[in-house]
Amino acid sequence: QVQLLESGGGVVQTGRSLNLSCVASGFSLSDCALHWVRQAPGKGLEWVAVISWDGAHKYYAKAVEGRFTISRDTSQNTLYLQMNSLRGDDTAVYYCARSEFLERRPFDYWGQGTLVTVSS
Amino acid sequence: DIQMTQSPSSLSASVGDTVTITCRASQFVDDYLYWYQQRPGEAPNFLINGASTRQSGVPSRFSAAVSGPRFTLTITNLQREDYGTYYCQQSYISPHTFGGGTKVE
Numbered sequence: 095q096v097q098l099l100e101s102g103g104g105v106v107q108t109g110r111s112l113n114l115s116c117v118a119s120g121f122s123l124s125d126c127a128l129h130w131v132r133q134a135p136g137k138g139l140e141w142v143a144v145i146s147w148d149g150a151h152k153y154y155a156k157a158v159e160g161r162f163t164i165s166r167d168t169s170q171n172t173l174y175l176q177m178n179s180l181r182g183d184d185t186a187v188y189y190c191a192r193s194e195f196l197e198r199r200p201f202d203y204w205g206q207g208t209l210v211t212v213s214s
Numbered sequence: 215d216i217q218m219t220q221s222p223s224s225l226s227a228s229v230g231d232t233v234t235i236t237c238r239a240s241q242f243v244d245d246y247l248y249w250y251q252q253r254p255g256e257a258p259n260f261l262i263n264g265a266s267t268r269q270s271g272v273p274s275r276f277s278a279a280v281s282g283p284r285f286t287l288t289i290t291n292l293q294r295e296d297y298g299t300y301y302c303q304q305s306y307i308s309p310h311t312f313g314g315g316t317k318v319e
Contacts, residue, residue, distance in 0.1 A: 102216070109297075123237075129310070131258075135318060137282070138301065138312055138314050138315045139250075139252075139258060139301055139303075139312040139313065140312065141309055141310040141311065144308065144310075151306065153309070155307045155309050156215075157228070158308050173278070189257055189258070191258075193305070196308070197246070197305055197307060197308060197310075198246045198259045198305055198306060199305060200248040200263060200269075200305065201248070201258075201270065201303075203260075204257040204258055204260075205257060206256075206257050207257055
């Protein structure tokens with residue numbers, strides 16, 4: 095059974111860093127692309143970043159490029175999102191999701207999300 | 215970036231009604247358009263693609279269609295468990311972009 099479980103969220107001050115994790119089970123990270131998608135309170139979905147099946151390709155939304163880094167550890171079957179220089183508009187629930195390829199495929203499984211609150 | 219414009223932003227419907235949600239892409243996305251359902255307090259759930267291929271387990275009352283840049287999601291015989299917010303998403307090219315959502319209440 096495919097499952098994704100995020101952790102690492104919490105309250106953090108503006109300008110500080112946070113590292114999110116997403117543990118995958120029921121499949122291998124080497125078999126698909128993995129995404130981070132966020133949702134600010136009461137708002138819609140915003141795609142954040144993606145890493146390819148082989149880890150060779152990473153793409154980011156303009157809003158986070160240069161501040162966030164997506165990575166993975168295949169030995170732990172875990173996806174990460176290192177978030178630096180956090181701002182108030184980064185406050186959101188962060189979901190990890192998978193797709194078969196980097197593009198042109200749906201996000202067919204999602205985690206339950208982890209809440210990040212950036213406070214001054 | 216490709217902009218996805220979804221309408222309406224909200225609608226009120228009763229059990230048994232037929233509901234139609236529209237999504238327009240600012241650029242060509244072929245049929246790489248997907249629909250997601252998000253119930254309150256839950257993660258999004260992939261429903262169906264633009265060519266009306268449903269994810270496994272999704273009821274047949276959900277259907278999709280495309281006409282040029284205009285994509286539609288139709289829910290016939292609305293059920294209580296269908297209340298929530300629906301999002302379209304293009305995956306033709308990064309960055310993957312979502313519509314603003316349609317709340318069905």
